[in-house]
Amino acid sequence: MSKVSLNNLTKDYGKTRALSDFSFVSQENEFVVVVGPSGCGKSTLLNLVAGLEKPTSGSVHVDGENITKLQPNERNISIVFQNYALYPNMTVYENLAFPLSVRKYDKAEIKELVEEVAEKLEISSYLKRKPKTLSGGQRQRVAIGRAMIRKPHVFLLDEPLSNLDASLREKTREELIRLHNSIEAVFLYVTHDQVEALSMADRIIVLNEGVIQQVGTPEEVYYCPENLFVAKFIGSPKINILPTNIYNSFFEPINLCCDDSLCVGIRPENIMLNTDNPDNDDKNGVITLIEMLGKEFAVHVQIGSYSLIASVPAHTFNDSFRCGKKVQCMVDEEKVIFFDVESGERIQKNSLHL
Numbered sequence: 001m002s003k004v005s006l007n008n009l010t011k012d013y014g015k016t017r018a019l020s021d022f023s024f025v026s027q028e029n030e031f032v033v034v035v036g037p038s039g040c041g042k043s044t045l046l047n048l049v050a051g052l053e054k055p056t057s058g059s060v061h062v063d064g065e066n067i068t069k070l071q072p073n074e075r076n077i078s079i080v081f082q083n084y085a086l087y088p089n090m091t092v093y094e095n096l097a098f099p100l101s102v103r104k105y106d107k108a109e110i111k112e113l114v115e116e117v118a119e120k121l122e123i124s125s126y127l128k129r130k131p132k133t134l135s136g137g138q139r140q141r142v143a144i145g146r147a148m149i150r151k152p153h154v155f156l157l158d159e160p161l162s163n164l165d166a167s168l169r170e171k172t173r174e175e176l177i178r179l180h181n182s183i184e185a186v187f188l189y190v191t192h193d194q195v196e197a198l199s200m201a202d203r204i205i206v207l208n209e210g211v212i213q214q215v216g217t218p219e220e221v222y223y224c225p226e227n228l229f230v231a232k233f234i235g236s237p238k239i240n241i242l243p244t245n246i247y248n249s250f251f252e253p254i255n256l257c258c259d260d261s262l263c264v265g266i267r268p269e270n271i272m273l274n275t276d277n278p279d280n281d282d283k284n285g286v287i288t289l290i291e292m293l294g295k296e297f298a299v300h301v302q303i304g305s306y307s308l309i310a311s312v313p314a315h316t317f318n319d320s321f322r323c324g325k326k327v328q329c330m331v332d333e334e335k336v337i338f339f340d341v342e343s344g345e346r347i348q349k350n351s352l353h354l
Contacts, residue, residue, distance in 0.1 A: 002063060002153035002186045003028050004049070009058035011044050011210075018044040020210040022058070027202070031180050031187045035197040036207035037233070042190040045207075046156045049188060050079050062153055078147035079156040082163065084139045086131040086146075092118075093127040096145050103150075117145045120182070121175070137168040141175070148183065157189040161196065173200055194234050198222065206230050224337075228344040231265050231337065237298045240266045240308040241339075250283050250303040251331050262347065265337035271310035273299060274328040275320040284326040301327060 009022040019041040026032055034042050047053040049060055051072040059068045067075050078099075086095050096114045105113075118124040121141045131139055140160060147155060157176075161169045177200055180187050191197060197204050198218045206213040206221060206229075214226040225231035231239050247264045288307065289300035297312045299321055310329070312321065338347040 002184060004032075004154055004186045004188065005061040005064075006045075006049070007059045007061065009045070009048055009060070010056045011041075011048060011053065012056045018210050019048070019055075022210075022212060024205060024212070024215065026186050026188075029180075029184050029186060031177070031189065031200060031202045032205065033189045033191060033197040033201035033203075034205045034207055035191055035194060035233075036213075038192060040207045041210040042192075042207060043158055044210075046079065046158050046188065046190055049154070050077055050156055051075050075154075076150070076152050077154045077156060078150060078152040079158065080140075080143050080147045080160045082159045084131070084143040084163075086139060086142060088131055091128055091130060092123060092134070092142050095131070095142055096127075096149055099146060099150050113149055117149050120179070121145045135168075136164050137172055140164065140172060144176070144179070148179070151183070151185075153185055155185055155187045155189075157187065159191050159193075160189075161191075162193075169196075176200065194236065198234070204234075206233065208233075224346070225265075226346055228263075228265075228339050231339070231346075235267060237268045237293075237309045237311060239337075240268065240271070242266070242306060242308065246304055246306050247336075250285060250329055252333070261341055263339050263341050265339060266308070266331055267335065268298065268309045268311040269296075270332055270335040271308065272330040273301065273310050273312065273321070274330060275325060283328055285329050287321060287323050287325045287327060290321060290323065297321065301329060303329065 004026040006022055006024045009019055010017070011019040022045065034045060036042055044053070048055050051070060055068065059066055061067065062076070087098065090098065093114055096117060097110045100110045100113060115124070118127055121144065123138065123141050123145060126134060126138060131142065134142065143160070161172055164172060173196060189200065201218055203215060203217055204221050205215050208229050214221055214230045221230055221234050225234065228241070232241070242264045244259055244262050244264055285301040285303040287299055288302050291298040295314050297314065297317045299310045299312050301308055301310060338349065339345065340347055
């Protein structure tokens with residue numbers, strides 16, 4: 001059983017602060033996804049945990065041991081890079097065996113462990129091949145296998161699926177989840193892809209400009225975002241953010257005055273569109289764009305000077321949805337999220353006396 005504790009980690013590069021007072025304690029063998037835009041400090045965090053860089057301040061603990069001052073090879077941690085980092089002159093077998101060879105494992109033990117890992121990752125038939133003869137997905141599995149062969153307590157994965165095509169990303173996501181469920185280790189997985197975060201994580205850390213914005217389960221960060229940044233970053237199509245006066249003008253008004261200090265957040269799937277002869281022109285919007293997204297359609301509707309997006313399930317979509325069509329917008333009042341405009345923080349509904 002493994003556990004990671006990161007205590008007030010800060011990393012400065014000259015006058016630039018890449019990570020600020022980062023604190024987090026994992027559950028045992030948890031799959032943790034760190035998500036955020038490019039340049040937010042995700043890779044810096046992994047480098048600090050791996051020992052590739054030293055923190056300006058703070059500490060890293062694994063299973064209760066302070067490993068902050070240990071060299072990378074002294075930590076029971078494995079890292080999988082975005083570019084695979086396989087040795088091109090070595091076979092798959094030799095790539096897998098390399099971490100054990102440098103630690104002077106017995107050849108018979110190396111062979112046993114390599115074959116065990118290769119079978120688990122379904123790459124046994126590739127052991128005699130060189131990396132250049134493998135597909136991107138096969139190379140990624142070799143890289144993962146090389147990381148797991150030492151049975152580390154912590155796996156660090158730095159955007160490992162970003163070089164794969166969409167269908168292979170989905171398959172490899174499933175493989176990683178199964179792998180995590182089969183071994184006892186903490187996974188610390190970095191990505192900017194929210195689909196990966198929502199589908200893989202036990203908990204998500206949302207990071208922006210080196211500062212934690214929210215830590216929570218996928219459900220918590222999606223349905224109860226702590227602030228506007230999290231609300232806007234998590235979710236596709238993106239959340240609709242409207243001033244309260246616009247909301248009250250085009251939806252069934254909530255018992256709320258047009259308070260300029262507040263704004264309203266509505267997920268696209270919580271907006272219903274009525275195309276059957278809307279009876280109130282003052283509350284009508286106009287469809288301006290329709291995007292087919294597979295299982296749903298993203299319908300863009302202009303209401304006043306604002307554009308919002310409604311998600312219409314494919315099985316309910318019909319010819320009544322077309323550009324230029326007037327529609328009435330409806331929303332479940334319970335699904336509306338309120339934010340403070342100045343601070344960006346989410347406001348609890350019970351504090352608004354609705």
